Structure formats: C-alpha cells, structure tokens
Amino acid sequence: MKRLEKTSTRPYPIVLTFDFEGLADAVLEVTRPSCIMIITDSHVAPLYLEQVCEKLKGIAPIYSTVFEAGEQSKHLGTVTPIYDTFIEYQMDRSSLIVALGGGVVGDLAGFIASSYMRGIPFVQIPTTVVSQNDSSMGGKVGVDYLMHKNMIGAFYQPSLVYTNLATLKTLPxxxxxxxxxxxxxxxxxxxxxxxxxxxxxxxxxxxxxxxxxxxxxxxxxxxxxxxxxxxxxxxxxxxxxxxxxxxxxxxxxxxxxxxxxxxxxxxxxxxxxxxxxxxxxxxxxxxxxxxxxxxxxxxxxxxxxxxxxxxxxxxxxxxxxxxxxxxxxxxxxxxxxxxxxxxxxxxxxxxxxxxxxxxx
Structure with missing residues (x-):
C-alpha cells in the first residue's frame, strides 16, 4: 500500500492498494456519514458495487444509483433524477457520496456533491487508468453541455481517493x-x-x-x-x-x-x-x-x-x-x-x- 497526502486548502488522503479491504477504515478516517449513496455506471456496477457495499456495511445505511455507462450520459439529464433519488432517501449535508467508476462517474458524482445542498462530502473510488492517475484528484468536476466537454462544473475536492489498482484487470x-x-x-x-x-x-x-x-x-x-x-x-x-x-x-x-x-x-x-x-x-x-x-x-x-x-x-x-x-x-x-x-x-x-x- 502507498499513500499520498494532498495538502492544499482542503487536504485529503490518496490511498493506493490492491483490494478493498481497507476501504471502511479509510472512509471513517475522513468522515462519519449519516448515510452513503454510491453512484456508479452500468459497466462498473456488476463488477464492484456488491463488493464495495459489503466493505462499507455497518458504517451507515447504504443506497446506490446506476446510470448508463459512457460519455453520452455525462449531462444534466442524468444529474436531475439522481437529485430526485437523494431527496427520496432524505439525504442531508452529513451524507456521503461515493463515486465508484471512471472519469465520467467521478466528474458527474463530484458535480452532484458540489451542488447538492451547496456541497456534501464525496469519496472517489477510481477504477480506470485515467481516473486513478488524473481525474479523481484535483477537484475538477462537471458535466458536458451541448456537446461541449465539461462546460458546466466546479472546483470541489473529494474527502478521500481510494485506488484499488486490481480493478484495472477488468478493463478492456x-x-x-x-x-x-x-x-x-x-x-x-x-x-x-x-x-x-x-x-x-x-x-x-x-x-x-x-x-x-x-x-x-x-x-x-x-x-x-x-x-x-x-x-x-x-x-x-x-x-x-x-x-x-x-x-x-x-x-x-x-x-x-x-x-x-x-x-x-x-x-x-x-x-x-x-x-x-x-x-x-x-x-x-x-x-x-x-x-x-x-x-x-x-x-x-x-x-x-x-x-x-x-x-x-x-x-x-x-x-x-x-x-x-x-x-x-x-x-x-x-x-x-x-x-x-x-x-x-x-x-x-x-x-x-x-x-x-x-x-x-
């Protein structure tokens, strides 16, 4: 296991490991959520959603939402029904969003975290090379608009980046x-x-x-x-x-x-x-x-x-x-x-x- 500490205005740990065994401890180190909402896509959910839910079990009630994988889903039309789900489950400012997936998932989930109730905590669990090496860090979150990439977004830092490098084994x-x-x-x-x-x-x-x-x-x-x-x-x-x-x-x-x-x-x-x-x-x-x-x-x-x-x-x-x-x-x-x-x-x-x- 390797670990970096990003130490800017909003510090957070970046954990590099080969499994999900330390995920719960890493989350509890940065937040004690009232509930957890895992946002993922249709490619990643069958592979890792159950594992991640199992590792986070006992921290707080866990919910999940899955959208169609791909850049074509990275727009406000995908965001709106997820807000509806948050309200349905009465998520509040002590709730936690977990972004489980690649860059599209991280950007979209981070944008939702930055804007729901003016900002709630979120954790990145990147599962692609791009997201593990780039997009999960630095706080740039957003969605595409009228075919313009990342046109609507914000700077909003995660509370934790937890990178399981073994997830790359299931990538094309x-x-x-x-x-x-x-x-x-x-x-x-x-x-x-x-x-x-x-x-x-x-x-x-x-x-x-x-x-x-x-x-x-x-x-x-x-x-x-x-x-x-x-x-x-x-x-x-x-x-x-x-x-x-x-x-x-x-x-x-x-x-x-x-x-x-x-x-x-x-x-x-x-x-x-x-x-x-x-x-x-x-x-x-x-x-x-x-x-x-x-x-x-x-x-x-x-x-x-x-x-x-x-x-x-x-x-x-x-x-x-x-x-x-x-x-x-x-x-x-x-x-x-x-x-x-x-x-x-x-x-x-x-x-x-x-x-x-x-x-x-």
Whole structure:
C-alpha cells in the first residue's frame, strides 16, 4: 500500500492498494456519514458495487444509483433524477457520496456533491487508468453541455481517493492503453524520471504487473498533486496539466467520442510538440521522443474521417478560454513546458495534418 497526502486548502488522503479491504477504515478516517449513496455506471456496477457495499456495511445505511455507462450520459439529464433519488432517501449535508467508476462517474458524482445542498462530502473510488492517475484528484468536476466537454462544473475536492489498482484487470485493453496517455502527460510536463520509468518498464506496465502499476501511479499522482497544490483553481501553473488537451478535447468532441479521451490526448500532445518544434521551442528529437513513446503505448492509431476545420473551430469553445484567448501548453524538453496564448488556427490545422499523415 502507498499513500499520498494532498495538502492544499482542503487536504485529503490518496490511498493506493490492491483490494478493498481497507476501504471502511479509510472512509471513517475522513468522515462519519449519516448515510452513503454510491453512484456508479452500468459497466462498473456488476463488477464492484456488491463488493464495495459489503466493505462499507455497518458504517451507515447504504443506497446506490446506476446510470448508463459512457460519455453520452455525462449531462444534466442524468444529474436531475439522481437529485430526485437523494431527496427520496432524505439525504442531508452529513451524507456521503461515493463515486465508484471512471472519469465520467467521478466528474458527474463530484458535480452532484458540489451542488447538492451547496456541497456534501464525496469519496472517489477510481477504477480506470485515467481516473486513478488524473481525474479523481484535483477537484475538477462537471458535466458536458451541448456537446461541449465539461462546460458546466466546479472546483470541489473529494474527502478521500481510494485506488484499488486490481480493478484495472477488468478493463478492456483499449481503455487501459487510453488511460496511460495521462501518465505520459505527467512525465512529459514535469517528471523526466517518470518518463525513464515508462520507457524502462513498458512491458511490465502493458502486462499490468501490479507492482509496476503502483510505482507508476504513485509517481504520476505526485506530479498531479504538486501542480494542483500550487494552483488549486487553475489560475496559472495548473494549466500545464492541459498539455495535449486543447486540440485533444476538440478532436474527442468532433469524433462524437468514438476516439477515446486518452487517444485524443496523445494526438494532442504530438500536435503540441509539432507546433513547439516549428516555433523553434524544442528540438526534432523531443518531438520524435514524444511521438515514439505514445506509439510504444499503442496510442496513435490512424485518424480517419475527421474534418480538420471542425476540430480547429471547436477550440474556440474551450472552457479554459479567457479574454478571447485559448491557452496552449507547448514543450521545450521532457519535463519543461510553458503556457502560450498566441497559437494560430493555421498552426493548429497544420499540426492536425502532420498528425494525420504521420500517425499511420
């Protein structure tokens, strides 16, 4: 078992383990709830809902609600009936929400926790690589709106993140690989040692060796925590966590979410590296290094039937836009990035063309 303490304005523990045995003790360490509502989706519920209920039995009355799995459920239409369920069970400000699942579950459940009765405690139990390494930490919660990803949301920290790495064993291979893009991102922006580890231990990580995954996840979470602690509300430094996400989110939306989030982030990182290279900020070696590692983890599948102009046009809706400018994260070297606000539409278009032509 490994443990991190996120120590910003609202501290909470991040527990890394291989089972659910310590879940009840971890919950009781941070809260004594009047009741527990587990929010999960139709993929995760058959796998882990019963186990989690069993481990939490005796703490408080336990209820659960299950919504249809997938990004297409991450909207206000899913949120409203869950509020109705809360009222039906007379949940109050001492109640606890448990988000059991991947990034969609965590974002949606966290948004509900932030808004129900102006905020009640919630616990993240992430079950995907993306959520275990990225979205369960940092307090960014929200839902999509009118096809714009995470357009409605809040900053709201969990009380606990409890990560059972063994849950990755039940994920489809493509989901595991997609999630690794966020780990690569943390290495590229802030941790050369993590990059070296990903290179050295690639075979063990791809084979889902639990000890290798634990070391990887600990190092990845440490990057996320340090950046978030320095800039909780994304006013400056935290924006570097969006490396690969500006064009990546647009690509994800234009593909109607048929390309997975992590795959889009990988494409986005290569595109950002290409823009950096063309501006003379990084060497061609750095560009090739980023593309090569993304390819080593099978993240760069051929881009087909994507209208490039639609991707570029969608960037103007980026939720990080401020004063008419969309911040781009460009790279100088592995572990060194910066926030740039003058990337042009032509640069984006050319980066998309480069990626489409070279990632075959």
């Amino acid at each position: 291979e493509r989901e595991v690989l997609s999630g690794l893009a966020e780990v690569l991102k943390h290495a590229f922006i802030k941790n050369k040692a993590l990059y070296d580890y990903l290179l050295e231990k690639r075979d063990k990580i791809l084979a889902q060796d639990l000890e290798a995954l634990e070391e990887m996840t600990y190092a990845s979470c440490l990057v996320k925590c340090r950046v978030v602690e320095a800039d909780t509300r994304e006013m400056g430094l935290r924006k570097i966590l969006n490396f690969g996400h500006t064009l990546g989110h647009a690509l994800e939306t234009v593909s109607n979410f048929t390309i997975l989030h992590g795959e889009c982030v990988a494409y986005g990182m290569v595109m950002a590296a290409w823009i950096s290279f063309k501006r003379g900020l990084c060497t061609q070696t750095t560009l090739e290094t980023i593309k090569s590692l993304c390819d080593d983890y099978h993240l760069l599948q051929p881009l087909q039937n994507i209208e490039l102009d639609k991707v570029v046009a969608h960037v103007v809706f980026d939720k990080k836009k401020s004063y008419g400018q969309v911040p781009f994260i460009l790279i100088y070297d592995i572990g060194q990035v910066d926030i740039i606000k003058d990337v042009t539409e032509d640069e984006m278009r050319q980066a998309l063309i480069y990626t489409q032509e070279t990632c075959q």
